[in-house]
Amino acid sequence: MIISMKKHASKKDIEHVMQKFKDAGLQIHESIGENYNVFGIVGDTSCIDIDQIEANPYVEHVQRIAAPYKLANRMFHPQDTIVDVNGIHIGGKKPIVVIGGPCSVESEEMIERIAYKVKEAGACMLRGGAYKPRTSPYAFQGMGTQGILAMEKAGKKTGLPIVSELMSADKLDEFIEHVDVIQIGARNMQNFDLLKAVGKTKKPILLKRGLANTIEEWIMAAEYILSEGNPNVIFCERGIRTFEPYTRNTLDLSVIPIIKEKTHLPIIIDPSHATGDWKLVESASLAAIAAGADGLIIEVHDDPENAMSDGVQSLLPEKFDALVEKGRKIAHVLGRDLL
Amino acid sequence: MIISMKKHASKKDIEHVMQKFKDAGLQIHESIGENYNVFGIVGDTSCIDIDQIEANPYVEHVQRIAAPYKLANRMFHPQDTIVDVNGIHIGGKKPIVVIGGPCSVESEEMIERIAYKVKEAGACMLRGGAYKPRTSPYAFQGMGTQGILAMEKAGKKTGLPIVSELMSADKLDEFIEHVDVIQIGARNMQNFDLLKAVGKTKKPILLKRGLANTIEEWIMAAEYILSEGNPNVIFCERGIRTFEPYTRNTLDLSVIPIIKEKTHLPIIIDPSHATGDWKLVESASLAAIAAGADGLIIEVHDDPENAMSDGVQSLLPEKFDALVEKGRKIAHVLGRDLL
Amino acid sequence: MIISMKKHASKKDIEHVMQKFKDAGLQIHESIGENYNVFGIVGDTSCIDIDQIEANPYVEHVQRIAAPYKLANRMFHPQDTIVDVNGIHIGGKKPIVVIGGPCSVESEEMIERIAYKVKEAGACMLRGGAYKPRTSPYAFQGMGTQGILAMEKAGKKTGLPIVSELMSADKLDEFIEHVDVIQIGARNMQNFDLLKAVGKTKKPILLKRGLANTIEEWIMAAEYILSEGNPNVIFCERGIRTFEPYTRNTLDLSVIPIIKEKTHLPIIIDPSHATGDWKLVESASLAAIAAGADGLIIEVHDDPENAMSDGVQSLLPEKFDALVEKGRKIAHVLGRDLL
Amino acid sequence: MIISMKKHASKKDIEHVMQKFKDAGLQIHESIGENYNVFGIVGDTSCIDIDQIEANPYVEHVQRIAAPYKLANRMFHPQDTIVDVNGIHIGGKKPIVVIGGPCSVESEEMIERIAYKVKEAGACMLRGGAYKPRTSPYAFQGMGTQGILAMEKAGKKTGLPIVSELMSADKLDEFIEHVDVIQIGARNMQNFDLLKAVGKTKKPILLKRGLANTIEEWIMAAEYILSEGNPNVIFCERGIRTFEPYTRNTLDLSVIPIIKEKTHLPIIIDPSHATGDWKLVESASLAAIAAGADGLIIEVHDDPENAMSDGVQSLLPEKFDALVEKGRKIAHVLGRDLL
Incomplete structure (x- = not known):
């Protein structure tokens, strides 16, 4: 200093x-x-x-010359952290993981049906929201516990680990019991009580970057989780807010080499929220792999126009399938595989 | 539509x-x-x-042609909402309120001492943080319950209602019992579970604008509180995040006439967090009053360089006093008073 | 409407x-x-x-429902525009072009030396600045006419067409005579008199996106050039200004599919200015190719720490060489080649 | 350093x-x-x-510890610079100046008519554009030389000095002869050749802040003018680009105390471009005066809906009049007058 x-x-x-x-x-x-x-x-x-x-x-x-974070700092932890999700390894030189699924769980039947489709298309994990952070109190708020249980069932049937967003610490026990990866959403990136709560578990935590948070603030949010004893943090970039109205957010892929230089933790990309438009998802996904991402989390729906949320940014399963195929070839160019 | x-x-x-x-x-x-x-x-x-x-x-x-909010919409509620805080009225053409106090409560003695000083200088409410949202897990996190009780005591002694930030719904009962105005911080503006929780009370809620949230998103956050049955929402602008590195945030005073046109709710300004520099606080405060704000919330500390947080943006009580005097004269130009 | x-x-x-x-x-x-x-x-x-x-x-x-641009609009010009630079074709499904060279021309010897190096490494055009837009009046402002002549010489010797930035219409004749592609810099994207001036030539124009300009404003800047009669516009994204301090700018790769959907013009990426850090250039370059860019323009210097400008973001020739090799393989995945 | x-x-x-x-x-x-x-x-x-x-x-x-500017630096020039425009003094503790007039000169008759109206309402200078930077090549580009001559005539008749925007150095002689204050627009703030050109004159230069330029870059632009020998620079803040869609730009009033601390030059505010909505102009203008501005430049039109540009942000003369009255009273509170 x-x-x-x-x-x-x-x-x-x-x-x-x-x-x-x-x-x-x-x-x-x-x-x-x-x-x-x-x-x-x-x-x-x-x-x-x-x-x-x-x-x-x-x-x-x-x-400040030295970084304000210690546990996340690669300087003091040179080897890559590999996060283990039921045997799927994320980070390091491990194969790139692709997580697919709908924005919201809409019914037991629906999440199971889509789970099979994303699995077939090459996803190795299932995403889905049961508690939904919506701008409007009048918008669909998610199925809650029923949604979590429906996802768990779909996950077990297909063998896919499940990722879902936790919005409040009072549901933590439910997530510990039924969910494989706990997502902290962009709007809660600096909900420090929630970070401390998930830091006390050993669950893998998918930590989304806040709408307008700097890379340093994001790493500090990870440091909150790490400092409570949970080393299993996966960063997830989902676009930041800028002046550009055309896209929902602006995807900042420079974070990939930066996070990998500054920290030892894995980082994946969410091209669906970053762009807000399914037509832009493939381009962003391939770019993310080429930039060095450890994974992708993509919204997939087989009936986007009747989706209860985010239909406009959801890929049809067949488009998702094509994307995975191209992504795999790009991964090979970089000497990695795609799980 | x-x-x-x-x-x-x-x-x-x-x-x-x-x-x-x-x-x-x-x-x-x-x-x-x-x-x-x-x-x-x-x-x-x-x-x-x-x-x-x-x-x-x-x-x-x-x-969309019609606004997505109903309860906050002035179209359906043309008269100004006046929020009553223990007999102090905020909003409408009522006198402008000035809230002063330290960033953090540091001890019982300290909050009492500063409470008397801000009261003398013209503040009509006392601010102070007991639960602190800090970027770093290694920074002072606030005194917690002890801080709330110390504030309550200082408030009772001086007769000043107290304002403090609630970070998590599990402390809501404590706040209902001991705090007069519950602040929702910028980082929690879209913590929807927290909004719903405070919406179930009748307490006045000071709703800060998020770092990078649009005016519409901010009004929708108020709509969450209103739609749960609590009509006592006070907006608080505290600067937004931009590319400019010189100030901590960029204070957006245009929100004052906009919020007053679109909604019927009061709006106050926090020049301390907006600028991040005590030398800029007076200029921003007077501008806020001239722009039509219903109040100010200002950080005051009598020993800024030993403050446990935000010392650099805290005013000394004598500077706060001078500011209040000038602010009163500007209020008079606009046909209002300063409480 | x-x-x-x-x-x-x-x-x-x-x-x-x-x-x-x-x-x-x-x-x-x-x-x-x-x-x-x-x-x-x-x-x-x-x-x-x-x-x-x-x-x-x-x-x-x-x-507005219909876009405010006509000549750039793909709706009225469905086929891709291919810009011809001395026989090198940019756009459509043509091979991806890589342009390399120093930020500034520093001497006749230097630009010739680097021209040979970038050619060897796979560049098909040479970049270099002779008129430099510098934030400080005390910083090196470029060699001017001598720099342009030195570039022309280096270009002729190596057979590489040259790209250089025009800052003022009064040098236009010099550029028409000696330069192959005229660059309009980010700071001049809305210098409408300059746009009109280059619109009156038939030279290929590399139109950089402004620091904080929307995609629509950028297309409207192209429309200025097109409406004067020059159809040879190449868009160049070089990062936009955001709140993030770690990178010089934030590279917005979503513009690639958007520009290709909305217009018929080619688009290339400048990863050097976008990131401001040579360590981030390879990741950004590969991402750009994967996202569908028609080309890259990259700063290369063989002695970055003695470069007269932008040394910190310049690649050494050997790193540039490695990047081109990987880029070619990614181009193949997308069914394209790299020139 | x-x-x-x-x-x-x-x-x-x-x-x-x-x-x-x-x-x-x-x-x-x-x-x-x-x-x-x-x-x-x-x-x-x-x-x-x-x-x-x-x-x-x-x-x-x-x-860097020391600022990168010297001539603009208050450290080396502690006393305020007062810019003299035909006997009107701007800066220091001098009375606050109000500049009014239409966005564009539309005819000789029109500019004269409005000149009388703004003079009556309390303006001490006349603004008007003859060369207009328009996003679209199909929008009205201004009357050019005829507009400048019409303004000069209106200025002479009313005794008001005139302010107009210079877009290109090739019109500099025209401006030196006919215009009192040369405006450099936001889009040209880093058009360094233009800055150097006006730096070679002795004319007062109104230097608008760029859309997304930092305070330091803005001061460096002034330094370009100063370093060529012209000491008569007046800063003009007109809002910066942010994510907020409701206003055209976000007015950053913190620049007033900052510019006054860092430099010795005067600073005025343009609330019309900052807000883009006449309904917000009064609030922003009064705030600017309260924040310490040395002047205001406001768009006024007596038939906004037929204005050839920026009608939506133009005040009617009677509203301008009311604003000036309130502004004067706020100036008095700060111990200043309004010219």
């Missing part, structure tokens, strides 16, 4: 600031120039609160 | 789409041109899911 | 608005409901100014 | 980087820690190109 003190800071003002670092057992390196007094603070500064230091009126600027 | 069907849509395709509207008891007005077939759907369309219609491959475009 | 008139608009008010459309020879379809009066305007509305209509106090909302 | 070198950088690698600073006559202060080697570079670093340093593979991070 580097602190620049204002030119007119007195020796006493400076000492006052530095005392806090000394108290924290950190080393201080001084570099006094004509216009600025600069101090390098050496040691584990991840617990230092930058805001607090900047509140001092004699401090010009504080710059 | 206006639906444009694609040029090559057959009569049957069109009928298929229109049947849904007929089933919902809506009227349909047809306008068939050379290149497009346009249909106006008349009636209460707030429950119609646009996404679902757009999923139909023959639909070119859907445009 | 669809116009919603306010509920309380009188018959006379409505007629007043509609008269303008009648005068323009457009057909009007009426749909009068309980709360809204909706009118469909049919015919060529691309010259109608939406702002002007919305200025009428009785107009609630105007929605 | 502070440079962090990577942990594994050898002594020779470090010396290689530092040699450049020594060659530039800068002093180097070393601070070597366990994980990082930090160097403070002291002296005038405004000409150092950060990108070039970061291109070195052993450099971890470069942080």
Whole structure:
């Protein structure tokens, strides 16, 4: 951490600031120039609160050099983390996983029918929402517990592990019992109580990036989960909010090499929410694989125009099938396979 | 609602789409041109899911004309809602309220001391956080229940109603018992389970705008609370996330006349989080009053550089005092007072 | 175009608005409901100014259905435009082109040396800046005419067509004489006088997307060029500005399928400016090819740390070479080649 | 400037980087820690190109401490710059100026008529566009030279100095002869050749902030003008592009105190383009004055629905009049007047 003190800071003002670092057992390196007094603070500064230091009126600027996260940091954990979902391995150089399924579970029959279709098309996990975060209180809010149980049944019949979104910690026991991968949605990426709750389990957690959260904030959200003892975090990019109205969000694929450089955790891509338009999903999916993603999570529905949510971004099973085939070939170019 | 069907849509395709509207008891007005077939759907369309219609491959475009919210809509509730907080009235042409206090409650002594200072300087309510949403799991997370009880005590001694952030529904009973205004933070603006929970109470709810949420999404979040039966919603703008790195957020004051046109609910401004820098708080506060805000919520601390959070954006009590004085004069120009 | 008139608009008010459309020879379809009066305007509305209509106090909302561009519109020009650069064809199902070279031409010797290196590595065109748009007036502004002549020489020796940025119409003759593809930079995307000027030539124009311009604005910029008589426009996405500080810009690859659906023009990707970091360039390049791009334009330098500009995002020739090899294999998966 | 070198950088690698600073006559202060080697570079670093340093593979991070601008920097020019427009003084504690007029000059008669109306309502300068940057090539592009001459005439008759936008350097002589304040539009904020051209004159330059430009980039654009010898720069904020669709742009009033702290130049606000809706203009204008602006530039039209551009955001003269009255009272609260 580097602190620049204002030119007119007195020796006493400076000492006052530095005392806090000394108290924290950190080393201080001084570099006094004509216009600025600069101090390098050496040691584990991840617990230092930058805001607090900047509140001092004699401090010009504080710059963190070391990342504010430790457990997610590749520097201290060089090997890739491989998350195991009922024997399916995500991360590292492992085969790329494709997760398919509807936005919402609409009935027991429907989720089973689509589960078979996505499995046939090459998916190795089943997605589906039973608790739905909807902008409008008047929109379909999901089937709740019945949806979770229907997914579990469809998962067991097809042999596909299931992924579903948890919106509130009071349903955590239900998810621990019936769901294989717990999804934290974009809107809850900084719902810190929910992050702490899932951090206390050992379940694989699919952590979506928030609508307008930086990569660093996203890694810090993972750090919340890791610091409670759960190492099984899978990042999921789903597009960020920008000024562009044509797409629902703007898919930021640069996060793939960045997350892999900064952290040791796997990262997958959700092209359905990123684009909001099924016609753009194949292009985005192939790009994600080429960019180095560890997996894809794609909305598939066999009757999109009657889907209870997100029909416009859902692929028909046959289109999903074609996408998986092309994706596999791109994976091969990168020396990976597609599960 | 206006639906444009694609040029090559057959009569049957069109009928298929229109049947849904007929089933919902809506009227349909047809306008068939050379290149497009346009249909106006008349009636209460707030429950119609646009996404679902757009999923139909023959639909070119859907445009909502009526707003998707009803209870918050000024069209159906022309008079201003006045929220009553222990006899302090917020909204309408009522005097502008100023809420002051520290970011975090740090001790019983500290919150009491600052409560007296902000009261003296002209605040009519006390803010303070006991449960803190922090980016880092290693940062101070707040005093919890002890903080709430300390605030309650300081509030009773000074006669100031208290405002504090609720992060999780499992603390709702504590807030109902001890807190006067429940704040929903920016990161939880679309935590729909939390919105539903506070909607079941009658407490005044301070609903902050999310980091990157549109005005319409924000009103829909209020609609969640209203639709559960709680009419006491106060909007609070605290800046949105943009590309500009100099300020913590970009304060969007245009929301004041927009919220007042579209809804009947009061709106206040948080210049502290919006700017992230105490030196910018006075300018933003006076601008907010001039723009028509019903109130301000400002971070005040008497020892910012030792504050446990947000010191850099906290005003000293004497600066807060000067701000209140100027703000009062601007309120007078607009024909309002400052409580 | 669809116009919603306010509920309380009188018959006379409505007629007043509609008269303008009648005068323009457009057909009007009426749909009068309980709360809204909706009118469909049919015919060529691309010259109608939406702002002007919305200025009428009785107009609630105007929605354009037809795109505001004609010449760029695939609807009226279904076949792909192939831009011919000295025999190299860009667009359609043609082989993907790779353009390489330094950010700035630094000397005659340097540009020739790098030209040979990028050619060897598989580039089929040479990029290089002689007029440089720099944020700071104190930064290197480019070699100017000497740089253009040096590029031309290097291009002739290696047989590579050259691409360079034109910043001001007063240098247009120089570019027409010496440069093969004229680049319009992101900062000049809406420099309409410059667009009109290059529209009067027949030179291929590489039109970069502006920092914060929507896809529609970008196509309208192309429309400026096309409407002056020059059909040879190549779109180039180079990342947009978002809140994320880690990358220089956020690369928006969704534009590839969108531009190809909406227009008939080719589109290439600039992963160097998009990411601002050479370590991210390969991932972004492969993703661009997988997403369907018609080409790449990549910064290459053999001594990045002494480059006079953009060293940090320049690839070493050997890394560029490896990238081209992988890119070719991905192109094959999509049934294309890499030139 | 502070440079962090990577942990594994050898002594020779470090010396290689530092040699450049020594060659530039800068002093180097070393601070070597366990994980990082930090160097403070002291002296005038405004000409150092950060990108070039970061291109070195052993450099971890470069942080500029001193601002990259000199002539605009208040540190080296503590007193306020007052720009003189035919005897009207802008900046410092001088009275706030209000500039009014139509978006476009539509005829000699029209600009004269509106000039009298805005003068009567309290404007001290006249705005009007003769060269219009329009998104569409099919939209009205302005009257050109005839418009400039008509404005000049209206200005002379009413005694109001005139402000108009210059889009291309080839019209500079015309503007020098006939226009009082040359406006550089948002889309041309980084048209560096245009900035250099107006920098060679002594005319007051109204420099609008670009759609998505940071405050630092904006100051650097001013620095281009200043460094060519023209000290008469007036900043003009007109809203930035964000994700919010309701307003045309998002007005960022925090720039007022920031520009005043960082630079010595005046700053005015354009609430018309910022909001894009006349109903929001008064609120934004009063907020701007309360925030400390040195002036306002407002679109006024007496027949908005027949305006050839921007009618929807133009105020009627009577509304403009009312706004000026309220603005004056708010100026008084801040101890200023309104010219």
